[in-house]
Amino acid sequence: MSKSWRAIAAIAVLLIPSLFSSADQSQAAGPRKAAKPKPRLSLPEKCEPRKLRIVVDVGHTADSYGALSARNDPEFGFNFRLASLIAAKLKSEGFAATRLLVTDGKARPSLFKRVSVANESRADLFLSIHHDSVPDKLLETWEFDGAKSYFSDRFSGHSLFVSQQNPHFVTSLMLARMIGRQLKEQGLRYASQYTLPVMGRHRRQLLDKDVGVYRYDGLVVLSRTRSAAVLLEAGSIINRDEEMEMNSPERQEAVAGAVAGALREFCERR
Template sequence: MKRRGFICVLGSVASGFWPRRRTIIVTMAAMVLLPIEVSDAGWLSDIFKGSSKQAKSPRQAKSPKHVTSRKPAALARRAVSPKPRNVKLAALGPVGLPPAALKPVATRCDPAKFRIVLDVGHTAESEGAISARNVSEFAFNLRLARQIEEKLKAEGFAETRLLLTEGKARRSLVKRVAAANNLAADLFLSIHHDSVPNKFLEDWEFEGKKSRFSDRFSGYSVFVSRRNPDFKTSFAFAELIGKEMKAQGLEYAKQYTQAIMGRYQRPLLNKETGVYRYDELIVLRNTQMAAALLEAGSIINRDEELKMSSPERRDIISSGVTAAVKEFCEPRWGILGPL
């Protein structure tokens, strides 16, 4: 018996015995318990995403089996095979992300097999920025990356790989991309600590040595590249990192939105989470997996440098990254995406 026919009969029977309110409750219960046919599933999609036209995912657009039109040919097929098919929630796509972040339905990941590459930004030969107290960015990056690796492995992500590269500047970038691609990683996260353009730097002395600083800017930031082969997943992962940083009480660096940054100005994709777009970053655009870059904080800011040097701040950031990876990998990602 079709669902609607059954509901009508059930409603008629119930109306003879119970008040109207109970009839409505019984009818609603029947709707929940009965299987959902493909042709009647549009209402469920509307509940999650609004218009059914807007709700179509790339996979749905390519596959005619999800078409819900009641054309004669479709009705004939249903007459031949009346057995209803249940609709999988995975077909509804991610919920709670802006349209730019929508991606094909992901499979559930097994933490024991899920491979994350933690790229230690810069090298011992090309140390990156120098902090207000004359410590290299590479040293900050390595300490934080190791702590993130430790936490991820403790949470069951046994295939986490720490990527250390040798060499100078651009050549080292090519090496790290090649290494990450050879590892066949599922996610790539490059760890960095921020500085500012030279025009903002001021001179001071620390422990008898000349140094430079800028206390004008502070905060973390997350970058993605639109030229990454899986930009949608990259952005979704970056959003999770930014959300976790914010949940830990951290604020993102807002200077990249300002015209005074000149060529360092970047488009802000989400003003709540601090995710920026930086299309030309080699480690983001040339990696074959979803990739993001985290600037954990400013080491040229004298106050923030002290915080970034502390085990407490490293614990906060590594916990946030680990929570983001876990949320990315939880079973609900394979059903509805990050919420």
């Protein structure tokens, strides 16, 4: 484990008690045991940035850290850095009610706690930040720092996911498209592999072929939040070149700027 990862994990542990709680987004939702409460309206008719309650979720946890990058760094560290930057960027642009959601614990149990906290905070928008990998069958091996490591340079790019089971699916899709357009304007391209048969059970329906928005109904944080919800895979950390880009301040600033631009557009249109 790298020194930078240890530092991030330590910061996350300090933040956890004062923020929220947990989850590994890659787990699918289980059978529902009770009917969902009647959702409230996602947003007021007039959008005031300072009052818009945005939850920026750090995907995964220190205990359930998600994918490993091509250089053996846990996804959680990438997610934490980028989500923190996005939250700070939104606050600096007038979205004062933005909150960073850092969670702890194991994967599945913490998912439902995460949704519960987001719902109880009466969020208007929920944005979950992740970094991508590929199915195990597509991985190749190489040696990094004297250790056997895994990579896949075949695919790269970001992707956006929404759930049709979300009570505010139309709003979720609109926000995802806005983020996708802003990323495209930054010169970034989306990951197109989710439409391919080689992805197997990870294959998804492409809802917007121009900006890379996919439908993924099985994600707990998308389907069970009572606010509009979008999951952003900001780039592929299993791709050796893109992993280095995702670690660069320039790429992180570009993604954070795209999200902030999308939120400004979103609010202006309300």
